[in-house]
Amino acid sequence: MRYIVTRELLDHLTSLRFTLTTLILVALMVTNAIVHLQTHPERVRKYSEKVNASQTELKSRTQLYELLQKGPGKLYKRPSSLAFIADGGDALLPDESVSGGFWRLYGLTYLWSMGVPRLNMEALSNLRPTATVIDWVFIITYLLSFIPLLFTFDALSGERERGTLRLCLANSISRPALLVGKFFGSLIAVLIPFYFAILFNLAIISTGSWTQLGGADWGRVALIVLIASCYAGIFIAVGLIVSAMTRESRLSLVVLLLIWVTVVVFMPSTLGTLSAKWMPAVQTHHQFQKTTAAATDQIHKAFLDKRQALRERRQVEETSQEAAASIDTSELEIQQELVNKDMEMRERLSHQYLTAQSAQVLHARQITRCSPAAIVQYALESMAGTGFNRHLQFLEYVNLHVQQFRNFITEMDRGDPESLHIIGIPKGMSEKPVSPEAIPIFEDKLTFQDTLNPAIVDILLLILLLSVFLSGAFLVFLRSEV
Numbered sequence: 001m002r003y004i005v006t007r008e009l010l011d012h013l014t015s016l017r018f019t020l021t022t023l024i025l026v027a028l029m030v031t032n033a034i035v036h037l038q039t040h041p042e043r044v045r046k047y048s049e050k051v052n053a054s055q056t057e058l059k060s061r062t063q064l065y066e067l068l069q070k071g072p073g074k075l076y077k078r079p080s081s082l083a084f085i086a087d088g089g090d091a092l093l094p095d096e097s098v099s100g101g102f103w104r105l106y107g108l109t110y111l112w113s114m115g116v117p118r119l120n121m122e123a124l125s126n127l128r129p130t131a132t133v134i135d136w137v138f139i140i141t142y143l144l145s146f147i148p149l150l151f152t153f154d155a156l157s158g159e160r161e162r163g164t165l166r167l168c169l170a171n172s173i174s175r176p177a178l179l180v181g182k183f184f185g186s187l188i189a190v191l192i193p194f195y196f197a198i199l200f201n202l203a204i205i206s207t208g209s210w211t212q213l214g215g216a217d218w219g220r221v222a223l224i225v226l227i228a229s230c231y232a233g234i235f236i237a238v239g240l241i242v243s244a245m246t247r248e249s250r251l252s253l254v255v256l257l258l259i260w261v262t263v264v265v266f267m268p269s270t271l272g273t274l275s276a277k278w279m280p281a282v283q284t285h286h287q288f289q290k291t292t293a294a295a296t297d298q299i300h301k302a303f304l305d306k307r308q309a310l311r312e313r314r315q316v317e318e319t320s321q322e323a324a325a326s327i328d329t330s331e332l333e334i335q336q337e338l339v340n341k342d343m344e345m346r347e348r349l350s351h352q353y354l355t356a357q358s359a360q361v362l363h364a365r366q367i368t369r370c371s372p373a374a375i376v377q378y379a380l381e382s383m384a385g386t387g388f389n390r391h392l393q394f395l396e397y398v399n400l401h402v403q404q405f406r407n408f409i410t411e412m413d414r415g416d417p418e419s420l421h422i423i424g425i426p427k428g429m430s431e432k433p434v435s436p437e438a439i440p441i442f443e444d445k446l447t448f449q450d451t452l453n454p455a456i457v458d459i460l461l462l463i464l465l466l467s468v469f470l471s472g473a474f475l476v477f478l479r480s481e482v
Helices: 002-013 014-057 064-070 135-150 155-164 164-170 175-206 216-245 251-280 285-316 321-368 371-383 385-416 448-479
Strands: none
Touching: 002 014, 002 175, 014 135, 014 175, 064 164, 064 385, 135 175, 135 216, 135 251, 135 371, 155 164, 155 216, 155 251, 164 175, 175 216, 175 448, 216 251, 216 371, 216 448, 251 321, 285 321, 321 371, 321 385, 371 385, 371 448, 385 448
């Protein structure tokens, strides 16, 4: 087997296709690195400026009610340090949180609520953006599926044509040993130029002061390389299956090209588009606003009814000092109920709207996972910390921070014995100034576990596909005629 691997590897290394593969991969990886060094510093700079401006504005608020009414400000998503690996369509995704509620009624103002960033659903339903981005995903999904087919289309059919396959099997070489040797020989020949191009790419990127990768980043890069290697192994196994089934190299090449166009080019984008048409339409932003406005009207109507009932009760009750204080507190509580219900309603409807949008995108991705190209893209996006899953994680972290922010306001108000502890109403909250250093600050972080969790299913699917196609190659070659 070692002799077969060595022979296959030497044949590939001395071939023209190996040289062209190396040149093409290196050229694309160098282009990717240069573009990243030109664009990533600007993204990081803009992110830092936005975060600093938001934090400065937040720390300028010294009253609890002002903090509650204006909220934690805009919360921004940190640009991924591995964006050069997978762009993930981040240009189509919002990079900040939004607030909801802009009314001033009955002398009251809204409380800050977590809104829904508007999504380009039509663009997100497709697997790839209209403009091609030369990142690792593009190089891997297209070239690392096409190149293995060029290296294996004549692996068995070519030797069958030349008559060398019969001579090999006439010796003490078993068919499984021959197939395994050809598989690893072709895999190593494909991965050598790919790894060389990756090293070239990372060496150039490491020269930039804005792109310094940490230990977790290098771990994610290593796992991404293993995912790409598994993906290349799938198409090598497919090439061996077709090569074992055909008796002519030309026929094998034509069949493999048809398979590649169907699986890599046609299926992902077509299935994504069709799945979006099959699913129920998601509520439009205009419809969402109408639903929110209707719910707000109901809350306001309930507030008016309660306030009218309170005023009628005032006319009946005696105007004693204790009664007046009780009435004032009751009115404040009714006002608190209005603003809090309004805030909770807006956040609940926003969450439902986001859930409906996310369900459509995730369902479309489940259908497109029929293609290995889609599987590897989603795995690389998750590991690189970009794409739709990363956006959903960012919104989860925003929600956790908002809860922490509101708990901070409640605890600060409870610590003031002079406060009425009626959260949401200026007269009912503490008027003591708040220290800017005590205000919780949002910091967007992405851990290795955060990137691995959404990628586990896709990684397991790739391993399963590799096992299935490699087993298929064994079965076909064992039953094929020499």
